Amino acid sequence: MLKTIIIHELQNHLYNLRFSFTLILTVLLFSISSVAYVIEYKENKTMYEQGMIKLEEFKSDMAFNASRFAQFQNSLPLEPRNSGFIASCREESIPNTIFYSAFNVFGFEIIKGSKNPFVLPSENVNWEFIIIVLFSFLAIIYTFNSISGEKEMRTLSLGLSNSVSRGVLLTGKFLGTLMTLTLFLILSMITSIFILLVSGQVMIDGTTMAEISGFLVLSVLLIACMTAIGLLSSVISYHANTSLLTDLLVWLVFLFVIPHTSLLLSDELFPVEKEAIINQNTREARDATEASFPGGKWHSDGGNPFEPDHEIRANMHMAFMLGEKKIKDRWYQDQFRQYTGTRALACISPMFLFETGDEYLLDGGFQRFRKNWNDLHIYQSQFLDWFKAFDAKDEDSPHWYNPFEDYSTSKKPIKIEEVPVYTEQEIPVAERLTEGSLYIAVLLGYTTVLLFISFLIFSRYDVR
Amino acid sequence: MIWHIAKKDFLDNFTSARFIVGFLLCLFLIPFTVYTGTRIYENRVEKYQRDLRQAEEEFTKAQVYAQIQPVAVKPPTPLSIFCKGISEQTGSQAVLKNDEVPTFASGITTMYENQFLNRFISLDFINILVIILSLIGILLTYDIFSRERENGTLRLVLSNRLSRADLFFGKAAGVLITFVPLLLICYVLVFIILSLSPAVHLVAGDYGRIVLLFLFSLLYLSLFVFLGSYISSKVRSSSTSLIINLFIWCILVFLLPNAMSYLGKNMVKTGNYGMVRLNMNDLDNAFWEDYGSIMEQVHKEGYKTDGYEVCAGWNYGGIMVCFTPRENMECERRRHELVFPVVLDYADKKWQLQRDYLDGLYRQQRVIKYFSCLSPSEIMKYVSASLCKTGMEDHVYFMDQARQYRNTFYTYYEEEEIHGGYSYFTPHDESEFPEDRAEGRRMQHEWRQQNNPSSTFDLASLGYVTTSTLPRFTYSEKGIMCTLLDQLWLLAGMILGCVVLTGLTYRSFIKYDIR
Numbered sequence: 001m002l003k004t005i006i007i008h009e010l011q012n013h014l015y016n017l018r019f020s021f022t023l024i025l026t027v028l029l030f031s032i033s034s035v036a037y038v039i040e041y042k043e044n045k046t047m048y049e050q051g052m053i054k055l056e057e058f059k060s061d062m063a064f065n066a067s068r069f070a071q072f073q074n075s076l077p078l079e080p081r082n083s084g085f086i087a088s089c090r091e092e093s094i095p096n097t098i099f100y101s102a103f104n105v106f107g108f109e110i111i112k113g114s115k116n117p118f119v120l121p122s123e124n125v126n127w128e129f130i131i132i133v134l135f136s137f138l139a140i141i142y143t144f145n146s147i148s149g150e151k152e153m154r155t156l157s158l159g160l161s162n163s164v165s166r167g168v169l170l171t172g173k174f175l176g177t178l179m180t181l182t183l184f185l186i187l188s189m190i191t192s193i194f195i196l197l198v199s200g201q202v203m204i205d206g207t208t209m210a211e212i213s214g215f216l217v218l219s220v221l222l223i224a225c226m227t228a229i230g231l232l233s234s235v236i237s238y239h240a241n242t243s244l245l246t247d248l249l250v251w252l253v254f255l256f257v258i259p260h261t262s263l264l265l266s267d268e269l270f271p272v273e274k275e276a277i278i279n280q281n282t283r284e285a286r287d288a289t290e291a292s293f294p295g296g297k298w299h300s301d302g303g304n305p306f307e308p309d310h311e312i313r314a315n316m317h318m319a320f321m322l323g324e325k326k327i328k329d330r331w332y333q334d335q336f337r338q339y340t341g342t343r344a345l346a347c348i349s350p351m352f353l354f355e356t357g358d359e360y361l362l363d364g365g366f367q368r369f370r371k372n373w374n375d376l377h378i379y380q381s382q383f384l385d386w387f388k389a390f391d392a393k394d395e396d397s398p399h400w401y402n403p404f405e406d407y408s409t410s411k412k413p414i415k416i417e418e419v420p421v422y423t424e425q426e427i428p429v430a431e432r433l434t435e436g437s438l439y440i441a442v443l444l445g446y447t448t449v450l451l452f453i454s455f456l457i458f459s460r461y462d463v464r
Numbered sequence: 465m466i467w468h469i470a471k472k473d474f475l476d477n478f479t480s481a482r483f484i485v486g487f488l489l490c491l492f493l494i495p496f497t498v499y500t501g502t503r504i505y506e507n508r509v510e511k512y513q514r515d516l517r518q519a520e521e522e523f524t525k526a527q528v529y530a531q532i533q534p535v536a537v538k539p540p541t542p543l544s545i546f547c548k549g550i551s552e553q554t555g556s557q558a559v560l561k562n563d564e565v566p567t568f569a570s571g572i573t574t575m576y577e578n579q580f581l582n583r584f585i586s587l588d589f590i591n592i593l594v595i596i597l598s599l600i601g602i603l604l605t606y607d608i609f610s611r612e613r614e615n616g617t618l619r620l621v622l623s624n625r626l627s628r629a630d631l632f633f634g635k636a637a638g639v640l641i642t643f644v645p646l647l648l649i650c651y652v653l654v655f656i657i658l659s660l661s662p663a664v665h666l667v668a669g670d671y672g673r674i675v676l677l678f679l680f681s682l683l684y685l686s687l688f689v690f691l692g693s694y695i696s697s698k699v700r701s702s703s704t705s706l707i708i709n710l711f712i713w714c715i716l717v718f719l720l721p722n723a724m725s726y727l728g729k730n731m732v733k734t735g736n737y738g739m740v741r742l743n744m745n746d747l748d749n750a751f752w753e754d755y756g757s758i759m760e761q762v763h764k765e766g767y768k769t770d771g772y773e774v775c776a777g778w779n780y781g782g783i784m785v786c787f788t789p790r791e792n793m794e795c796e797r798r799r800h801e802l803v804f805p806v807v808l809d810y811a812d813k814k815w816q817l818q819r820d821y822l823d824g825l826y827r828q829q830r831v832i833k834y835f836s837c838l839s840p841s842e843i844m845k846y847v848s849a850s851l852c853k854t855g856m857e858d859h860v861y862f863m864d865q866a867r868q869y870r871n872t873f874y875t876y877y878e879e880e881e882i883h884g885g886y887s888y889f890t891p892h893d894e895s896e897f898p899e900d901r902a903e904g905r906r907m908q909h910e911w912r913q914q915n916n917p918s919s920t921f922d923l924a925s926l927g928y929v930t931t932s933t934l935p936r937f938t939y940s941e942k943g944i945m946c947t948l949l950d951q952l953w954l955l956a957g958m959i960l961g962c963v964v965l966t967g968l969t970y971r972s973f974i975k976y977d978i979r
Contacts, residue, residue, distance in 0.1 A: 039730040047736035054742040093582040113737025117553040118829040118856040122725035133718045263584040339580035
């Protein structure tokens with residue numbers, strides 16, 4: 001019987017005006033997104049590679065002096081992701097460049113030019129966006145009248161007069177809608193992948209395929225959740241229009257109100273010190289450090305590395321850097337905490353759960369930033385060890401480490417190929433899924449609970 | 465008769481569940497959003513006052529002319545509470561250094577300093593109007609004709625001596641009138657919250673802009689009202705009308721603007737700012753080569769130097785030299801005299817690269833604007849940003865003024881030959897220069913004994929330079945007429961859209977099969 005109902009539901013959708021319209025719309029949107037992504041990816045990749053070449057040239061120029069090389073504040077821009085067509089994880093809006101030298105990982109920023117500041121804020125139309133906005137909307141449009149609509153048309157009582165249980169009917173409607181939308185999704189994804197493959201710009205390897213599969217599973221989960229919401233509103237109302245109004249309200253609440261409200265509450269619930277206070281604390285710490293050092297701290301003699309004042313000067317500069325690092329690192333940790341706290345709050349919305357699940361799955365956005373941030377700290381200590389080892393071999397150096405000046409450490413040229421290189425580590429997809437399993441489980445739980453409530457209510461639904 | 469129909473529909477709509485739910489959603493979202501917007505505006509005002517003070521101190525606390533780096537500061541507008549526009553992406557001050565023309569403004573004040581929070585959706589008052597009110601507009605009109613037909617009341621009404629035109633205009637007026645109190649309440653709510661903030665001071669011009677914003681909001685809603693009515697007049701079933709309307713709403717408000725913006729962004733390339741910076745570094749390297757030649761020339765002319773006794777600041781930037789022997793000071797003066805014009809020249813060369821990059825950004829913005837203005841919601845956002853002085857035009861206007869002022873300022877230095885004088889880099893009078901290092905050290909020691917400075921580089925007691933004759937920056941904002949002219953084509957497009965939709969709906973309703 002379940003099979004019959006599912007087939008009936010599929011036919012219902014198939015012959016409906018909504019079907020052809022939706023199919024054209026989804027395929028069109030996926031195609032636009034793929035074409036735009038191909039252009040974007042090609043450009044970003046080229047710009048990234050040009051930038052890295054230029055940066056390497058700059059570092060080679062710097063290699064004439066080991067101290068200058070170690071002190072040079074490098075920037076680590078994150079490479080464009082191959083899986084960006086699935087979801088950008090808003091990497092262009094959050095910090096995407098980390099600054100470091102051999103002595104410190106200084107901080108991060110959103111690199112200027114990541115996006116055009118003169119354009120009104122908008123979203124990248126990638127697969128994730130289409131699922132969140134369009135498919136979630138379609139899920140409610142396809143289900144709002146599943147029960148209440150049939151009741152209005154009096155086909156519900158007729159259907160239930162046959163030997164079909166209410167549970168089976170509801171399951172059939174749920175699966176019918178889910179299958180229809182999954183069909184749209186798969187067709188659209190195939191079109192998109194075809195465009196990407198034809199372009200020859202985006203490499204679709206085993207990892208990408210695994211990411212696509214994971215994304216498909218997550219998307220089906222979100223669609224299932226929104227379908228369950230549509231069904232629930234349909235069983236709690238006796239008129240299709242009331243059901244639709246409820247659905248739209250819930251959709252808007254999940255899409256905008258919850259993330260927006262979480263943001264508004266972030267400062268109250270997870271307070272972070274203001275930048276002005278941090279800067280003031282840094283200045284005060286610097287002044288206190290300077291005052292604690294004896295005279296000669298600003299004296300220098302470029303011709304004599306062993307000038308005793310250089311040791312005071314080096315120690316003072318090191319103390320400046322460590323003092324600032326202590327204050328800033330604590331502030332950065334608070335910012336990370338504020339973000340994760342706000343994100344947890346926004347995860348009341350299934351759309352946001354889906355986005356967060358994607359972030360883990362694709363190893364993008366904040367997850368990617370944190371991974372690089374932590375890895376870069378490990379790399380920085382390796383870089384410093386290398387520099388100290390190099391400096392130790394230089395008899396002309398007094399080995400007084402100054403993070404900003406080269407008066408008292410080796411000025412000998414280095415071989416750039418001997419310097420440790422930072423490379424971003426790729427996390428296996430299975431590990432990413434494990435890390436994001438909490439969000440996937442919650443989304444699944446959400447759907448199950450909504451369906452269960454729908455069953456409970458529908459079992460007492462007055463079909464007359 | 466039109467009035468009777470309008471009144472009846474107004475009362476029907478006003479008490480309908482869809483209207484009340486939408487209204488309650490607005491009442492929940494608007495105070496929250498406006499309150500937060502007000503808080504950020506207060507932060508901006510505080511920051512503006514701080515920046516203004518610092519910009520003033522550049523002049524009042526300058527001990528030498530080389531230290532003066534004028535800063536152009538743009539005052540925040542309270543209208544940003546209504547519509548943020550691009551105000552959270554662009555800064556409010558431009559530091560006007562001699563070695564670089566500013567590409568972007570600095571000092572961005574965002575709602576949240578934590579940049580990771582950019583990942584979340586942040587709405588403003590206009591965003592809420594754009595989404596919620598357009599939805600209410602659709603929901604109130606999708607069945608404006610079809611429901612009456614389904615109920616059989618349309619036939620009944622038209623069996624009286626009532627023309628279809630009267631019925632059409634009566635119904636349309638009824639829905640439009642419903643929105644007036646709703647919009648008024650929303651705007652009054654904003655005013656109440658604004659009036660609670662001591663930092664918000666609206667001037668006459670601002671009120672004029674708010675009135676225009678209100679009228680434009682009505683125009684925007686009218687478009688959705690007529691769209692809903694048109695579809696209702698084209699289909700026989702309310703359910704079909706609702707589905708079509710909602711699809712169109714979703715496409716116009718969410719999909720089309722983002723898709724067009726994304727497409728536009730990728731169609732017009734802007735280049736990489738990182739590359740621009742690296743190419744500017746190449747010019748900096750070329751400058752240092754020229755600088756080396758200048759120093760050779762200075763030495764050839766017989767000037768000599770063996771360093772400074774006390775030096776604060778950077779090579780050709782805000783440098784200040786004290787207690788240094790006369791011979792070194794003369795060399796320093798000659799160095800600045802020759803280097804300063806070269807610094808300005810290289811800034812101009814760098815500006816060519818920056819301007820090309822900026823032109824790319826402007827071009828991309830224009831294309832995205834043209835593309836995304838296929839959606840009325842984007843037109844609403846662009847016009848609102850312009851009316852609220854948070855659009856691109858106002859920002860570019862400010863930056864152009866800042867760059868113009870930079871030219872005026874440094875041209876004044878050149879014309880008055882300030883860079884060729886001792887007061888450019890030292891607070892000492894020429895007659896006070898020590899003859900040798902020993903005398904310089906003694907002078908410094910005596911000065912420190914007498915004045916007891918708080919730190920090594922606290923040189924305040926050496927005095928300040930006179931800056932009253934130097935040009936100052938004053939910001940003049942765009943007038944309301946100028947704003948309107950900028951957005952005239954968008955306004956005209958919206959009005960035309962409304963007129964066309966009204967005409968189409970009227971025509972369709974005249975032919976509507978009421979059976």
